[in-house]
Amino acid sequence: MRIMYLPPYSPDFNLAFSSIKAYVRRAGELAREDVDQARDDTYVYIHLMEAAYSVTSDDAEGYFHHCGYL
Structure with a gap:
């Protein structure tokens, strides 16, 4: 397992x-x-991967629009 530390508040994630x-x-x-x-x-790991892959590409695009990146 790889741990990735994020900033205290990240609207991207x-x-x-x-x-x-x-x-x-x-x-x-x-x-x-x-x-x-x-x-x-x-x-x-299986349940976490299913949860992560439940975010569709359309969802991700919407998140980027919401954050002002697109």
């Missing part, structure tokens, strides 16, 4: 992170069951 958190909340119970029964961190 907060919008996408908000979408990822919403995905985790929606799938929370299923994810908790999988993680609790797992013997290693594989399911944690």
Whole structure:
């Protein structure tokens, strides 16, 4: 696992992170069951990747527009 430290407040990442958190909340119970029964961190990574990939390219483009980059 690679840890990437971000600035204290980064509007570039907060919008996408908000979408990822919403995905985790929606799938929370299923994810908790999988993680609790797992013997290693594989399911944690799987659920995090699913959450990250739930942000579509259209969503990302909208975030960049919102931040004033496009």
